[in-house]
Amino acid sequence: MxxxxxxxxxxxxxxxxxxxxxxxxxxxxxxxxxxxxxxxxxxxxxxxxxxxxxxxxxxxxxxxxxxxxxxxxxxxxxxxxxxxxxxxxLLDEDLFNVTELVAAGYDDAHSSGIPLIVTYHGPALTARGVPAGATDLRPLDSIGGAAMVADRSGRFLASAVGTRSTRGIKKIWLDGKAKADLAESTAQIGAPEVWQTGNTGGGVDVAVLDTGIDTSHPDLTSSVRATTSFVPGESVEDGLGGSGRG
Known part of the structure; x- marks a missing residue:
């Protein structure tokens, strides 16, 4: 659309x-x-x-x-x-939202490249290879794609367009940043009134109950202090590559 x-x-x-x-x-x-x-x-x-x-x-x-x-x-x-x-x-319109690119720190002064998510028709990143000018490759098999960073020379797009049919590229997305906004939900449960009394939850340990996590996931390796499985004989390992954020 x-x-x-x-x-x-x-x-x-x-x-x-x-x-x-x-x-x-x-x-x-x-x-x-x-x-x-x-x-x-x-x-x-x-x-x-x-x-x-x-x-x-x-x-x-x-x-x-x-x-x-x-x-x-x-x-x-x-x-x-x-x-x-x-x-x-082929191109995500957000790649041209210069206001958002600056806000996300993707301008030339704060970033050496453009973070992208590339999706493919069929299996991703087979012998087709990666377009020129791409670094920091990270396969995303669950969506048939990969995350990567394109340099600022324009070579990436030229390479992707020139060999689009052979590489099987479906779409090139901006790997944008997302920030949760609790403005409505916290007000609905009266949290601001509680915070005003000085009870902010600072220093309180939080337990996250999940179906399992990948303890080697880079998002979790330095942030999880302890894990416990409540299912006899089962470990906390997800086994499917989950970060535990779901």
Whole structure:
């Protein structure tokens, strides 16, 4: 559905906006203005000024054409090169949400690459190999994919597109960050009133009851202090690779 919506946006915008307007003039982004720079999966660099100005340059440093939109307060920037890959469903639209990329620490100042989740048609990561420019590979067999980090050169996308049929790539997603928001649930049970009395739960050990965990899972190796199985003859090991978060 995202691809269809974007096609409509692109079609209508191109029809009414002069081509020269697709690349923001440098006057909208004063040299002295503080800016965040985000390199997209296409290799294009997006500069976001404090005054809301946007400027896009390609890998050669030249001003590049783009379209942008604001959705739910977030700014999305789409270089022209990305249009067909968004329309085909290859690329996740969140890869172009520059507001979220900066907030997640995926801008050029705080991250050396773009964290991705790549899904495949059929078995993942067989002899097809991995697109160029990818590091930190971690297979995710449960979803038929893999997590990886693409460098900022644009080589990853070029390699993925150039050999998409042979690699069997289904979609390239941003490996985004999620944060639980307890604003509603804690209020419903009266927790804020309890906290105001000084009872915050600090220093209290918490036990997590689960069907089992993978004690070698990297999320748990340094955080689990003790485990106990209440089923006679059974260990706490999940055996299926679970992190115990479910």
């Amino acid at each position: 995202r691809g269809i919506g974007l096609v409509a946006l692109i079609t209508s915008s191109v029809a009414i906006v002069p081509a020269s307007a697709h690349a923001a003039p440098s006057s909208r982004l004063p040299v002295s203005a503080p800016a965040n720079t985000v390199t997209l999966i296409t290799g294009d660099k997006v500069s976001l000024a404090a005054d809301g100005g946007v400027q896009v340059r390609n890998a050669e440093g030249e001003l590049a054409g783009y379209l942008s939109k604001v959705k739910d307060g977030d700014t999305y920037v789409y270089p022209h090169e990305a249009f067909p890959h968004l329309a085909s469903g």
